[in-house]
Amino acid sequence: MFDIMFEPFFVRSLLGGLLIALMAPLLGMFVVLRRQSMIGDTLAHVTIAGVALGLLIETYPLLLGIVFAVLASFAIEQIRKIYKTYAELSIAIMLSGGVAFATFLFTLGKGFNINVMSYLFGSIYTLDRTDLWVILIVTVVVCMIIMTYFKELLLMTFDEDAAKVNGLPVRRFNLMQAVLVALVVSVAIKIVGALLVSALLIIPVATSLLIARGFKHAMLLSVIFSEIAVVSGLMIAGVWNMAPGGTVVLTALAMLVTVMVVKRGFKI
Template sequence: MLADWWQYDFLRYTLFSGILIGLICPILGTFLIVRRLSMMADGLSHVTLSGVAAGMLLSKKIAFFGAVNPLFFGMLFSVVGSLFIERLRKVYKAYQDLAIPIILSAGLGLFTVLVSIADGFNTDLYSYLFGKIVTVSREDLYALIGVGAVVLGTVFFLYKELFAVSFDEEHARVSGVARKTINLWFMVLVALTIAASMRIVGVLLISAMITIPVAASLQIAGSFRQAILYATIFAEISVLSGLYFAYLLDWASGGTIVLMAVLVLMVVLASKKTGAWIRRMREENRA
């Protein structure tokens, strides 16, 4: 069984892509949750989905687009959606979270119209929705490697700026941090990550990989850096175990990965509660 992962190209692409997703999604997710923008991934995922549908429709109607991977249309739409969200956050300064449902609704509406024009769903679109191991190509892996390199490079070189903007934008502005540029670039990174990850996790489930491992890590982390570290570990466990069981049982990879992430969260919560109960019992015995 394990030998299959090295024997077939698509399984190797899936494995390496999954490892990258388990690395970059929780890193961005930690910053998103601290900034109280955990729903950002949901909003952009629907915009990305409309981009994929647009790419498929164009390839069906216009021969010129036939060789273009719908993934790149998804990336384009996702980046544009992230720019609109950032713009709407400035328009609705007192209600910044309103920007996300606006973009989410627009993306979902556009997707519905495009699907109706294209006369319904097809197998390819289903794999983008929920993820499917056999659909991951070398092109998808290369796109994810490129996005991963940019994300990791940005976090490495701009960690202090991202940290400052995430916890206190006003203080960051006074300190001379180019918060507008940082915010804009961060949104673009989230958008690219969502688009690049959808072949593995599925565009409708990618937000879970951005938030659930972070939710688990926040239960035990003592610092922001620890939160990133634990979230990454939990995400990798979820991705690797999810891919294994998805291949073994022929399940959708995205749903299986998310279920593993939820299971990890439940184990962390149960362990924390059990640990608190044991400490309480020890204190009572000493008294």
């Protein structure tokens, strides 16, 4: 029953999952605190359109998914400039655009719909060596940028006006953050699935915010919750042959509920 855990495809999934579980909440912390939780969902839907195009024209699907997501992140920032007082409108427009384009491409390529399912709900079988390398590179880039610009990102998240007054190029940082989210979401969908990938950006962060004593402490806790959710979710998916997206996110939700109950019980 547990033999699956020693299979090369499962080991690849586990390694990929560990890397995604590291970078997703690190970035998710800034996304959640800036009240942009929906951006992950939007970029995931746009990524699916890219993946569908990749399958249709027989190009590496994840690459086109990344390109689509990065372009969408630029577009979101541009649309946000036009609708200054309705910031969430840009996210809603791109989300519907992504789903519409993906649906259009699905209809064109009827034969690859089964393959698309693994991108929607995640799979432990489909991660190959190239995917793993791409995830590793994105993880290194995301972690390096967060470490280098930690103070700037923290200031911008805490008080965007103060960041502007201090001369911080806030627009450039907004764009950088959106591109990073696009990278994380697009490489994570093969394991967690497009429909649930944004949960990895959000739920571990939401759990950590309940008990964190400081910002770095919240980041550390969110990574721990995220790693536990991914490892146990993948194991459950492997042993009982389920889609990992659901098991990972349900495990993360179980931790959130547990922390909420314990916090209320002990009034932390």
